[in-house]
Amino acid sequence: MERFEIAVIPGDGIGTEVMPEALRVLEAAGSRYGVEFAFRDFDWSCERYKRTGRMMPEDGIEQLRGHDAILLGAVGYPGVPDHVSLWGLLIPIRREFDQYVNLRPVRLLPGLTPPVRDASPGDIDFWVVRENSEGEYSMLGGRQGEGTPGEMVMQASVFTRRGTDRILRYAFEFARRNRRSLVTSATKSNGIYHSMPYWDERFHAIAEEYPDLSTEQEHIDILTAKFVLRPRHFDVVVGSNLFGDILSDLGPGVTGTIGVAPSANIDPEHRHPSMFEPVHGSAPDIAGRGVANPIGQIWSAAMMLDHLGAAEAGAGVLAAVESVLASADAPLTPDLGGTARTADLGGAVAAAVAA
Amino acid sequence: MERFEIAVIPGDGIGTEVMPEALRVLEAAGSRYGVEFAFRDFDWSCERYKRTGRMMPEDGIEQLRGHDAILLGAVGYPGVPDHVSLWGLLIPIRREFDQYVNLRPVRLLPGLTPPVRDASPGDIDFWVVRENSEGEYSMLGGRQGEGTPGEMVMQASVFTRRGTDRILRYAFEFARRNRRSLVTSATKSNGIYHSMPYWDERFHAIAEEYPDLSTEQEHIDILTAKFVLRPRHFDVVVGSNLFGDILSDLGPGVTGTIGVAPSANIDPEHRHPSMFEPVHGSAPDIAGRGVANPIGQIWSAAMMLDHLGAAEAGAGVLAAVESVLASADAPLTPDLGGTARTADLGGAVAAAVAA
Ligand SMILES: CC(C)[C@H](C(=O)O)[C@@H](O)C(=O)O
Ligand SMILES: CC(C)[C@H](C(=O)O)[C@@H](O)C(=O)O
Numbered sequence: 001m002e003r004f005e006i007a008v009i010p011g012d013g014i015g016t017e018v019m020p021e022a023l024r025v026l027e028a029a030g031s032r033y034g035v036e037f038a039f040r041d042f043d044w045s046c047e048r049y050k051r052t053g054r055m056m057p058e059d060g061i062e063q064l065r066g067h068d069a070i071l072l073g074a075v076g077y078p079g080v081p082d083h084v085s086l087w088g089l090l091i092p093i094r095r096e097f098d099q100y101v102n103l104r105p106v107r108l109l110p111g112l113t114p115p116v117r118d119a120s121p122g123d124i125d126f127w128v129v130r131e132n133s134e135g136e137y138s139m140l141g142g143r144q145g146e147g148t149p150g151e152m153v154m155q156a157s158v159f160t161r162r163g164t165d166r167i168l169r170y171a172f173e174f175a176r177r178n179r180r181s182l183v184t185s186a187t188k189s190n191g192i193y194h195s196m197p198y199w200d201e202r203f204h205a206i207a208e209e210y211p212d213l214s215t216e217q218e219h220i221d222i223l224t225a226k227f228v229l230r231p232r233h234f235d236v237v238v239g240s241n242l243f244g245d246i247l248s249d250l251g252p253g254v255t256g257t258i259g260v261a262p263s264a265n266i267d268p269e270h271r272h273p274s275m276f277e278p279v280h281g282s283a284p285d286i287a288g289r290g291v292a293n294p295i296g297q298i299w300s301a302a303m304m305l306d307h308l309g310a311a312e313a314g315a316g317v318l319a320a321v322e323s324v325l326a327s328a329d330a331p332l333t334p335d336l337g338g339t340a341r342t343a344d345l346g347g348a349v350a351a352a353v354a355a
Numbered sequence: 356m357e358r359f360e361i362a363v364i365p366g367d368g369i370g371t372e373v374m375p376e377a378l379r380v381l382e383a384a385g386s387r388y389g390v391e392f393a394f395r396d397f398d399w400s401c402e403r404y405k406r407t408g409r410m411m412p413e414d415g416i417e418q419l420r421g422h423d424a425i426l427l428g429a430v431g432y433p434g435v436p437d438h439v440s441l442w443g444l445l446i447p448i449r450r451e452f453d454q455y456v457n458l459r460p461v462r463l464l465p466g467l468t469p470p471v472r473d474a475s476p477g478d479i480d481f482w483v484v485r486e487n488s489e490g491e492y493s494m495l496g497g498r499q500g501e502g503t504p505g506e507m508v509m510q511a512s513v514f515t516r517r518g519t520d521r522i523l524r525y526a527f528e529f530a531r532r533n534r535r536s537l538v539t540s541a542t543k544s545n546g547i548y549h550s551m552p553y554w555d556e557r558f559h560a561i562a563e564e565y566p567d568l569s570t571e572q573e574h575i576d577i578l579t580a581k582f583v584l585r586p587r588h589f590d591v592v593v594g595s596n597l598f599g600d601i602l603s604d605l606g607p608g609v610t611g612t613i614g615v616a617p618s619a620n621i622d623p624e625h626r627h628p629s630m631f632e633p634v635h636g637s638a639p640d641i642a643g644r645g646v647a648n649p650i651g652q653i654w655s656a657a658m659m660l661d662h663l664g665a666a667e668a669g670a671g672v673l674a675a676v677e678s679v680l681a682s683a684d685a686p687l688t689p690d691l692g693g694t695a696r697t698a699d700l701g702g703a704v705a706a707a708v709a710a
Contacts, residue, residue, distance in 0.1 A: 076545070081544070081552065082544050082545035082574075083544050083545060083546075083548055083551075083552050085545075086545045086546065087548065091546075115471045115472060115583050115584050116470045116471060116472070116583075117470060117471070117472050136546070136547055137546045137547060137548070138547075138548065139548050139549075140509075141511075141548070141549040141550070142549060143549065143553065145516075148516075149516060149517065150515075150516070151515070151516035152513060152514065152515040152516065153513075153514045153515075153549050153550050153553040154495075154511055154512070154513055154514075154549070154550075155511065155512040155513075155514070155547060155548070155549040155550035155551075156496075156509055156510065156511050156512075157509070157510040157511075157512070158507060158508075158509055158510075159507065159508045159510070160505075160506070160507040160508075161500075161503075161504060161505070161506035161507065162504065188597070188600075189436070189437050189438050190431070190437035190438060190440075190441045191438075191441065191446075191491070191492045191596070191597070191600065192491055192492060192493075192510060192597070193438055193442065193492070193493065193494045193496065193510070194494075194496040194497060194498065194508050194509070194510045195496070195508050195509075195510035196438075196510075197436065197438050198498065198508040219437075220600075220601055221600045221601050221603070221604035221605075222604050222613070222636070224579055224601055224604060224605040224608065225604045225605055225607065225608025225609075225613055226608070227608075228470050228471075228583055228605065228608045228609055229470050229608050229611075229612075241546070242543070242546070242547070245543075245546065245575075245576045246575055246576050246579055246601065248576070249576035249577050249579060249580045250576070250579040250580055250583065250605075252580065253579065253580025253581070253582075253583045253584050254583055256584075257584075258577070258580055281577075
């Protein structure tokens with residue numbers, strides 16, 4: 001029996017509410033498909049920051065290193081500035097483990113009520129491949145003239161050849177492997193003078209290695225409009241750290257809720273543990289009430305199974321999610337228009353996995 | 356009779372097709388409301404670039420300086436890299452004339468078929484106030500190690516105290532003047548380490564001067580999702596150059612088409628001519644066929660009238676647009692689901708203005 005050591009970081013807010021549901025579903029999948037898990041819990045969070053002044057211990061990365069994968073809930077808490085909490089936990093993990101791909105499916109699941117008209121399940125079905133290690137998320141920069149009228153802040157973005165090429169190549173390989181025919185590049189080379197023309201240049205260079213795939217590039221402004229006007233058009237959309245971030249919230253928004261959307265922070269070379277987390281945040285506005293949608297966390301766990309090579313179990317979890325959402329008496333959480341609680345929906349998925 | 360000197364730059368692609376319709380509507384508004392226009396035409400464009408190596412002559416800015424306003428079509432052309440054409444014309448005009456506000460209404464007009472469900476005209480009605488002079492659109496940066504595996508590009512964004520404060524203050528003043536009660540700030544301070552926390556800091560500081568207005572801030576990723584999920588929520592949304600750019604395409608996308616959306620590049624202090632242009636681009640895919648939607652250009656002309664103080668004429672043009680679009684036999688262009696031509700729709704609006 002395969003056995004995986006999983007580091008579990010529930011984090012803050014609804015992260016701590018949806019995580020138990022994902023673990024329950026994983027246990028069910030384990031029994032059904034013959035996979036064993038050892039979960040190790042880490043209380044790294046804003047709560048911890050308030051107590052200790054650190055989001056995670058100084059040797060946090062080392063503590064995670066031996067695991068097969070990391071399952072993360074959500075990080076963020078009123079009172080702790082976001083850039084403190086995120087650069088103290090989420091972003092260092094992504095970088096230290098060189099999880100340079102952030103892979104995010106956008107799919108209209110059954111049971112969702114999309115804000116767009118005339119869409120039925122299966123209709124909207126594409127992937128956002130987001131660069132996850134450099135780009136606009138950068139600590140390079142600073143402030144000058146603090147407190148004076150001449151005060152200014154400079155913020156650098158960094159696009160390396162290595163970083164750009166590897167994410168573009170991943171997107172093309174992913175498209176080929178999954179029989180997706182169109183790769184769309186998100187750019188803004190008409191306004192952002194240095195980095196985006198370079199992104200385009202590399203996109204065209206890498207595209208030449210994949211003559212069997214179609215390509216297009218769209219400026220991010222009009223691309224967001226097209227996500228709403230013709231979401232059925234897309235297959236694989238590749239973007240920088242920031243553009244991928246935006247598109248992978250907007251895409252699920254177009255399907256009706258970001259509460260169901262998963263993400264995988266992947267080191268495709270399997271040198272380090274990869275990390276799986278829902279797209280949604282810690283949602284302080286609904287935290288503590290037990291009504292958060294656990295599907296984003298559960299689907300993230302399914303992506304983890306895929307990544308670990310337990311593809312049958314991963315597919316089983318996703319099929320269970322779809323069958324529960326499609327059933328007439330699905331216990332839907334409030335964001336899906338229902339009145340069920342987090343544990344009702346999580347329990348239903350776990351039962352469907354086992355069945 | 357008031358008389359305005361208007362610099363007219365049709366530009367490229369459909370810019371040259373929609374501009375004549377805007378001029379026709381302006382003439383009609385002039386006769387009706389007692390305003391006179393002297394239009395001076397400039398052939399600055401990618402076409403000109405191909406002939407002369409420059410988008411505009413070296414003294415282009417000087418040639419424009421004496422005018423009361425600038426009406427621009429669209430710039431961009433296959434074969435001329437976008438960053439060459441835009442940084443050779445549009446962006447220098449915005450900057451040399453310190454048009455630091457880019458004001459863009461998002462309104463569901465009658466006759467539009469929005470991709471979102473259950474929306475009727477008037478429902479979606481808000482404004483994007485975009486910073487237009489600095490931020491992510493910057494020529495600071497460059498490439499190192501060209502052609503080597505260590506190649507990298509650095510791109511700087513610049514946020515000055517002066518630039519940040521003046522756009523935020525404009526947004527609050529605009530909200531107060533127009534009885535809008537909510538100002539939403541677009542940020543990404545959880546990921547972009549220096550510039551966005553600074554943006555938040557200034558937003559909170561300026562907000563204190565406007566205790567009568569409500570405020571909120573949203574990270575750009577989830578904000579784009581909310582544009583789709585609850586577009587009725589917004590009143591005034593203020594963002595950086597890039598975020599404002601994205602939101603002001605997405606917003607009109609949510610109303611059904613960006614073909615109708617106008618924009619005003621404003622120097623609020625009236626030291627320099629302001630510039631009015633549709634949000635859409637030169638659209639090489641449909642250029643030359645006479646089917647482009649002229650409403651974005653016409654509505655931009657209406658915003659120009661407002662800015663020039665000819666408010667009655669401006670309101671008259673917008674009312675004409677709304678009444679034409681609302682009429683049962685409106686000559687709608689293909690993007691609106693009809694079969695009419697650019698000149699049919701422009702002519703109908705001109706006739707409605709005169710009536
Ligand atoms: C053409 C481009 C440079 C421009 C911009 O990004 O400012 C356009 O998208 C706009 O919104 O006016
Ligand atoms: C919380 C934030 C830093 C993060 C990001 O922008 O990467 C989140 O929005 C995401 O998409 O994973």
